[in-house]
Amino acid sequence: MKRILILLVLFACQANAQIYKSINADGEVVYSDTPTKGAETVKMPALPTYTPPPVPASSYTPVQTPEKKDFYKTFAFVSPVNEETVRNNLGILNINAKLTPALQTRLGHRVQFYLNGEPYGKPAGKTSVTINNLDRGEYTLSAAVVAADGTALIKTDDVVVYMKRHSILNPPNAPSASQKPAK
Secondary structure: OHHHHHHHHHHHHOOOOOEEEEEOOOOOEEEEOOOOOOOEEEOOOOOOOOOOOOOOHHHOOOOOOOOOOOOOOEEEEEEOOOOEEEEOOOOOEEEEEEEEOOOOHHHOOEEEEEEOOEEEEEEEOOOEEEEOOOOOEEEEEEEEEEOOOOOEEEEOOOEEEEEEOOEOOEOOOOOOOOOOOOO
């Protein structure tokens, strides 16, 4: 075992050095790189080497990561809330949504709002819109973040709102039948 250890140390120190073998006064075999009286030259085998085969240039293809599709975590309406009644004689409905994280317009993402399932306006780079002159009645609102190619990335849940407007037959300042003067 000692011999193997000594040989390994000698190989590590100088691969091209001359190795000498001798026997000391105690009868032990000693290997050294310095010649001594009565030392023999040890013929060492050539060190093994490895040359890997060449890699063809066409066989390497870089790993392509797929496009990340999880851009957004949440998208929901802040106002109006589901089944809210909006009272506005001009029929104005302000819609605000919250998107987490923020809309990534630099990637071409836009928000498309929907009124009763139909697109309302063009996709825009904001999460709010105002709809003017809505008649009284029930409306279903929704919105979606769309990529530049038109693919929907995330959608809101549908929200139902009720628009209340005064009728021209019954204006807000007109006296009721019980308040009219008798003739």
